[in-house]
Amino acid sequence: MIVSTTPTLEGYMIRDYKGVVTGEVIVGANLFRDLFASITDIVGGRSGSYENILQRARQEAMQEIKAEAMTKGGNAVVGVDIDYEVLGDTASMLMVSISGTAVYAESLALNN
Numbered sequence: 001m002i003v004s005t006t007p008t009l010e011g012y013m014i015r016d017y018k019g020v021v022t023g024e025v026i027v028g029a030n031l032f033r034d035l036f037a038s039i040t041d042i043v044g045g046r047s048g049s050y051e052n053i054l055q056r057a058r059q060e061a062m063q064e065i066k067a068e069a070m071t072k073g074g075n076a077v078v079g080v081d082i083d084y085e086v087l088g089d090t091a092s093m094l095m096v097s098i099s100g101t102a103v104y105a106e107s108l109a110l111n112n
Contacts (some may be wrong), residue, residue, distance in 0.1 A: 001066050002076040003100070009076060011108050018072040018102035023064025025057040026087065026095045057096040058082065065098050074102030 002009055061082075069077050080100035087093040 001069065002105070003062065003066065003080055004076070004078050005080045007079050009078065009105055012076070012105040013108055014076075014078070014103045014105045016073075016104040018069065018074040018104060020099060021065040021068040021072070021074075021077060021102045022097065022099045023061035023068070024095055024097045025061045025064075026093050027053060027057050028093055054084075054094075054096070057094070058098070061096045061098040065100055065102075069100075069102035072102045074104055076103050076105045077101065078103055 002012075008014065065077055065080070069075075077100040080098060083095075083097045085095045085097065087095055
């Protein structure tokens with residue numbers, strides 16, 4: 001499935017707009033603090049373990065929008081926006097939120 005931040009897909013004609021799709025993943029920030037305290041792979045101020053958790057949360061949210069797009073009859077998602085938000089009174093949760101528009105798109109190469 002094509003997922004794009006752009007409103008159009010080069011080489012494709014959007015035939016139908018299926019609606020907004022969203023994916024949210026919330027992870028406990030204290031999980032990050034625990035990992036950060038025991039990390040041995042900090043090089044140059046970056047934490048590979050911390051980045052892996054963020055990457056996994058982003059991938060899960062991306063899978064959610066793809067699944068929702070398929071449920072709505074779409075074969076692509078355009079206009080994708082990815083946001084990161086800290087939640088809770090003590091900023092103890094991190095949310096990765098992805099939204100976009102599910103569409104049904106056809107390749108222009110098929111029409112020639």
